[in-house]
Amino acid sequence: MENKIQKPKAIILAAGEGTRLRPYTLDRPKCLVEVEGKSLLDRQLAVLATERVTEVALIGGYKAEMLKRDGISLHLNPRYYETNMVWTLFCAEPSLEGGALLCYGDIVYSRQALQALLAAPGDIAVTIDLDWEVYWRARNEDPLDDAETLKLAADGRILEIGQKPKSLAEIEGQYMGLIKLSALGARQLRQVFHESSAQGSLRGKPPEKAYMTDLLQAMIDLGYRLDSVPVRGGWVEVDTVSDLESEVTRARLSEIESGL
Secondary structure, X not given: OOOOOOOOEEEEEEOOOOHHHOOOOOOOOHHHOEEOOEEHHXXXXXXXXXXXXXXXXXXXXXXXXXXXXXXXXXXXXXXXXXXXXXXXXXXXXXXXXXXXXXXXXXXEEOHHHHHHHHHOOOOEEEEEEOOHHHHHHHHOOOOOOOOOOEEEOOOOEEEEEOOOOOXXXXXXXXXXXXXXXXXXXXXXXXXXXXXXXXXXXXOOEOHHHOOHHHHHHHHHHOOOOXXXXXEOOOEEEOOOHHHHXXXXXXXXXXXXXXXX
């Protein structure tokens, strides 16, 4: 088991247009939307820096020129307007070599969540929030809105992820958009992607349209082990205008910042 990333590095997926955040994303990428004067990207980079994760690759698309920063490599998904997360990731495929953290650009997580992920054994480790329901109820009238299934084995292995739930019982935790791949895990992920691309289908979708959870579930279906890294809260997703303007978002971000 290759459970260590020799030199921690992060790949941040930040190519999307953020249409559900308009008008705030009319002039900037989603990850540069600010809460109390500080962008989501800057907040995430500050957390990564606490654990010396300073090698960062950003994958941009929409208004990508605004993502240029000293010391950070910028990769482009020129088809950002018609593709999803998996395609964006593989626009920077060489960055996966040796393993990496995969992070969504519209999330911020606590230092404690990052520490738990970095310490997790296993070649593919996926952070999940056990206290997701409280957070989802604060964001949606119906907690099943925008939630996804997540089923676990007794030993923490993920059995199902990313499907549309019919009941709360199908959600044992919520996927956060934060993954750790060892060198072996990264090779396995790449192999499944390329095999699916050759077939023209990733769980019934064109690879260009696949979500990250589609790729993770495809790996589970093929017998690869994905380990959950459970946390309780300590993260924020800013996906909509109501998220951005929410006092819950501000409170959770303040708590994250106080722990740095």
